[in-house]
Amino acid sequence: MPFCEKCGTPLHDSAKLCSNCGESQSVLPPPPRKIPRNSRFRNLTCL
Numbered sequence: 001m002p003f004c005e006k007c008g009t010p011l012h013d014s015a016k017l018c019s020n021c022g023e024s025q026s027v028l029p030p031p032p033r034k035i036p037r038n039s040r041f042r043n044l045t046c047l
């Protein structure tokens with residue numbers, strides 16, 4: 001569960017504003033997952 005960057009109030013996962021102080025929350029996408037070079041699935045294409 002994320003917390004407000006200004007006041008520390010617990011936030012819902014999709015919150016863009018803090019319900020306590022109104023501070024806008026930065027929403028960063030999760031980092032891309034890296035596939036190890038020796039993985040047998042590295043050339044797998046999903047359709």
